[in-house]
Amino acid sequence: xxxxxxxxxxxxxxxxxxxxxxxxxxxxxxxxxxxxxxxxxxxxxxxxxxxxxxxxxxxxxxxxxxxxxxxxxxxxxxxxxxxxxxxxxxxxxxxxxxxxxxxxxxxxxxxxxxxxxxxxxxxxxxxxxxxxxxxxxxxxxxxxxxxxxxxxxxxxxxxxxxxxxxxxxxxxxxxxxxxxxxxxxxxxxxxxxxxxxxxxx
Numbered sequence: 001x002x003x004x005x006x007x008x009x010x011x012x013x014x015x016x017x018x019x020x021x022x023x024x025x026x027x028x029x030x031x032x033x034x035x036x037x038x039x040x041x042x043x044x045x046x047x048x049x050x051x052x053x054x055x056x057x058x059x060x061x062x063x064x065x066x067x068x069x070x071x072x073x074x075x076x077x078x079x080x081x082x083x084x085x086x087x088x089x090x091x092x093x094x095x096x097x098x099x100x101x102x103x104x105x106x107x108x109x110x111x112x113x114x115x116x117x118x119x120x121x122x123x124x125x126x127x128x129x130x131x132x133x134x135x136x137x138x139x140x141x142x143x144x145x146x147x148x149x150x151x152x153x154x155x156x157x158x159x160x161x162x163x164x165x166x167x168x169x170x171x172x173x174x175x176x177x178x179x180x181x182x183x184x185x186x187x188x189x190x191x192x193x194x195x196x197x198x199x200x201x
Contacts, residue, residue, distance in 0.1 A: 012024055020062040034197065035064040035115070036177070039147065047096060052103045056113060064115050066143070068177075071097040071120035073148045077156060079125040083147040090124050090164035094132060097122045097147075114124045117195050118145045118175055134167045143173050143194075158184070161191035168192050185190035 009016070015023045018031050035058065045181040048070050052104050059067035066073050082089070101119040108117055119141035123129035129146065146164075149157050157179065168174070173194035180198040182189075188196070 007127065016061060016143040020064055025183075027179045032065040033062075034066040034118075035059045035062065036068045036197075037070050039071050039120075039160045040150075040178075043073045043075065048100070052100055052107050056104065056107045056111060059115050060111065060113050066118060067095075067108070067113075067121050068118045068145050070100040071122055071147050072100075072146075074122045074124050075148075076154055077124050078146075079127075079156075079159070081125060082127065083131075086124055086128070094122050094124075094128065098132065098135050098139075101136055101141070102180055115165075116143060117141065117144070118143045120145045120147045121164075122147045122159070130163045130167045131158045133164050133172070137169055137172055142171050143175065144146075145175040145177050146179075149176065150156065152182055154181055157181075158187065160190075160191065161188065165191040 021027055024033075026033070037048065037050060039048070050070055052070055055070050056067070064173050074090045074093045076087070076090060078086075080085075097120055103120070105117055107113075108115070115190060119139060121129055121132035121135035121136060121144055123132050133144055146160070149160070152160075157176075161174070164174070168191075172192060174192045176188065176193055176196035178198060
C-alpha cells in the first residue's frame with residue numbers, strides 16, 4: 001500500500017521482499033507483529049482509500065500475526081448523543097467501519113489467511129462503542145480494536161470500556177489503538193483490554 005510515511009521507497013520494497021519478521025530483525029524472537037491501516041492518515045477523506053482486498057493482501061504478503069480491519073475514524077465524542085441525535089457523518093463512519101469489518105473477515109476466510117483478525121469498534125459515546133462491539137461479536141470477532149480514542153480523556157475511555165464490558169463476551173479481548181497510558185494498564189485490563197499500541201518508541 002503506497003502512502004507517505006516514515007519509510008523510503010527502497011525500504012518499502014525491502015519490507016515486501018523480506019517480510020515483516022526479517023525486515024525488523026525478529027527472526028527467532030517471540031515478538032508478534034500487528035498490521036493497521038493508519039486511519040488517522042486518511043481521516044479527512046469521505047471513505048477509506050484502501051479496499052479490504054488490498055489490506056488483506058498486504059497483511060498476507062508481510063506475514064503479519066495480527067491484522068486490523070479497515071476502519072474510518074469518527075471525529076468527535078459526545079456521550080449525550082444517541083443514534084437519533086448523532087451527526088450523520090459519525091453514523092456513516094461507524095456503518096462503513098462495521099461493513100468493512102464484515103467484508104474483511106469474509107475475505108481472509110476465503111483466502112485462508114493465517115493472521116488473527118481484529119475488527120475495529122468506532123463510536124462517539126459509551127453506548128455507541130458498545131453497539132459496535134456487539135455487532136463485531138455477532139460477525140464472529142473475538143479480538144476487537146477500540147478506535148478513535150486517542151483524543152479522549154482517560155475518564156472518557158474508562159466510561160466507554162465500562163459500558164462495553166457489559167456487552168463483551170468473556171472470550172472477547174480488546175485492543176486500544178494509540179492509547180499508551182501505562183498508569184491505567186491494570187484498570188484497562190479489568191475491562192478485557194489485552195493489548196495497546198503507540199506510534200512512539
